[in-house]
Amino acid sequence: MHHDDSEAVFKTWLQEHGGIVFKVARAYTFTDEDRKDLVQDILLQLWVSLPQFEGKAKTSTWVYRVALNTALASRRKSQRRKDRQIPILEVGDVPAVGNGDVQRLRDREIVEHLYTAIRQLPKADAALLLLYLDDMSYREMAEVLGISESNVGVKLSRVRKQLAELMKE
Amino acid sequence: MNPDELKKLWKTQTSAVRLTIDTDVLLQLLKRNKNHFEAMVFWRDAREIGVALLMAPILLWMGVKDHLPWTFFLMIPAMLGIAGFMLTDRMLQKRRQPQLDNPLRDCLERLLAQVEHQIGLLRNVFWWYLLPVAAALAAFFGHVTWLTWADGWRHRLASAVIIAVTTLIFWGVYWLNQWAVRRELEPRREELRALISNLENDNPVVLPSGEMSSSTD
Numbered sequence: 001m002h003h004d005d006s007e008a009v010f011k012t013w014l015q016e017h018g019g020i021v022f023k024v025a026r027a028y029t030f031t032d033e034d035r036k037d038l039v040q041d042i043l044l045q046l047w048v049s050l051p052q053f054e055g056k057a058k059t060s061t062w063v064y065r066v067a068l069n070t071a072l073a074s075r076r077k078s079q080r081r082k083d084r085q086i087p088i089l090e091v092g093d094v095p096a097v098g099n100g101d102v103q104r105l106r107d108r109e110i111v112e113h114l115y116t117a118i119r120q121l122p123k124a125d126a127a128l129l130l131l132y133l134d135d136m137s138y139r140e141m142a143e144v145l146g147i148s149e150s151n152v153g154v155k156l157s158r159v160r161k162q163l164a165e166l167m168k169e
Numbered sequence: 170m171n172p173d174e175l176k177k178l179w180k181t182q183t184s185a186v187r188l189t190i191d192t193d194v195l196l197q198l199l200k201r202n203k204n205h206f207e208a209m210v211f212w213r214d215a216r217e218i219g220v221a222l223l224m225a226p227i228l229l230w231m232g233v234k235d236h237l238p239w240t241f242f243l244m245i246p247a248m249l250g251i252a253g254f255m256l257t258d259r260m261l262q263k264r265r266q267p268q269l270d271n272p273l274r275d276c277l278e279r280l281l282a283q284v285e286h287q288i289g290l291l292r293n294v295f296w297w298y299l300l301p302v303a304a305a306l307a308a309f310f311g312h313v314t315w316l317t318w319a320d321g322w323r324h325r326l327a328s329a330v331i332i333a334v335t336t337l338i339f340w341g342v343y344w345l346n347q348w349a350v351r352r353e354l355e356p357r358r359e360e361l362r363a364l365i366s367n368l369e370n371d372n373p374v375v376l377p378s379g380e381m382s383s384s385t386d
Contacts, residue, residue, distance in 0.1 A: 011192045044206075047199045049270040062270060069269040069276040072364060107178055114175060124367040127273060132172075133179040146272025147368055160172045167170065 006050050013046070017063040020134070021046075024067040027118045027126055038071060045070045057143060061136070064144050068127045117166035125159045132156055214259055221252035240312040243305035254297055262286065274368050281361040288354045291346040299339050306335060 025038040045066050053062055114133075118126045124145070131141045138149045138156075145152070170178075225248045232241045267279035290297075314328040 007196055010196065014192055014195075040202075043195070044199055044202055045269045047196075048203060049268075052268070052270055065272065066269050068273055069267075069271070072273065073267065073269065073276060073280055107181070110170065110175075110178060114179065122363075122367045124273070124364050133176050135176065135180070144273060145368060146274030146276075151369075163172060163175075167175070 009053075010047060010050060013059060013063065014043075017060055020060065020063050021067055023130060023134075024064070024071050026115055027130055028071040028123070030119065038074070041074055042067045042070045058140070060134075061140050061144055064131065064134075064136075068130075068144065072123055072127070113167060117163055117169075120166055121159065121162065125155070125162070128152070128155055129159050129163060132159070218252050218255045218259070221248050221255065224248040225252075238309065238312050238316065240305075240309040243308050244302065247301035247305040250301055251298055258290070274365065277361055277365050277368070281358065281365065284354055284358045284361060288350055288358065291350045291354070294346045295343055299343060303335075303339055307332075310335075 021039055021042045025035045025042060029035040029038050046063065049066050053059075057065075118129055121129065127145060128141060131144055136144070138152045141152045141156075142149045147155075225245045228244050228248065229242070231237070262283065265279065265282065267276045267283065269276060271279075310328060310332050314325065317324040317328070
């Protein structure tokens, strides 16, 4: 891939799949600082891995792979790397305005509760749940996680039950 | 709320996520961070291997300058051997680096193999690092002690003190390596094993840390 092409592809991916990076970072961290740090690590890995992308998998699947691998492979340390942290990166939810805000705020609370539940799950189960919530097929989930589709099915049914329990709390 | 409703809500909510990024500035910074990371890895390797390599000419120069006994020069092949071993190991390990765009399980298995390799290296630090240097040093000290035996008990005492201090330093290096294994690498290995087991099996168990995991054990 030509260097300029890489930059253009990366920019497009950020527009299209930035949400995946954000979701994965939010699911695997407890503080804003850690979240920004992980977002940065994932973006760096995406940039470094970009030349290896052959287009065999869907872009979203590939982005998920890199994001989840980075989140699970890295060990978050208490000391920050503020000197190398990207200052122009801001992640957050669009503020609710206008009518219907009460419902939106309630929905947002539920999503926040959902993130809290995801963080309580084993990391591999959390990965599966993120893929499930993003409506991926069993085949895609198996592709990202490197397990069989039947295993995905068995695990998913357990994780869904577990999630339902956690959401009741 | 059932899982399907949650899924629907998740999609609508997460589509409202805002990522404020100046992509041009971001790219500049990513390139800088990539260079920084590569430089960091290069200098780490250069420092560890370079010190062993640099010691060879320094020892040669010291030995020739001070007309030291021939046993002193045994340190040179010991240092070169260590540098060669580290260099070969680094090159082999570079080829086995986990690829972060591989499926999660492959990536975790490679990471686990890497951690296990590190544990093996540090556990056996005596054989590949300490023993060659210690054997060369022992030969040199033994030789010097034998040559100066007739010079009286002060020389023998000095030799004994030097040998004791050197042994202590070697023991310290060995202990530090084993401590690093226990403190850093073994917990990491257990964490990776739990993650892989969680992916492979489907009977949830509770880890001592309180985190839930899955295992058939």
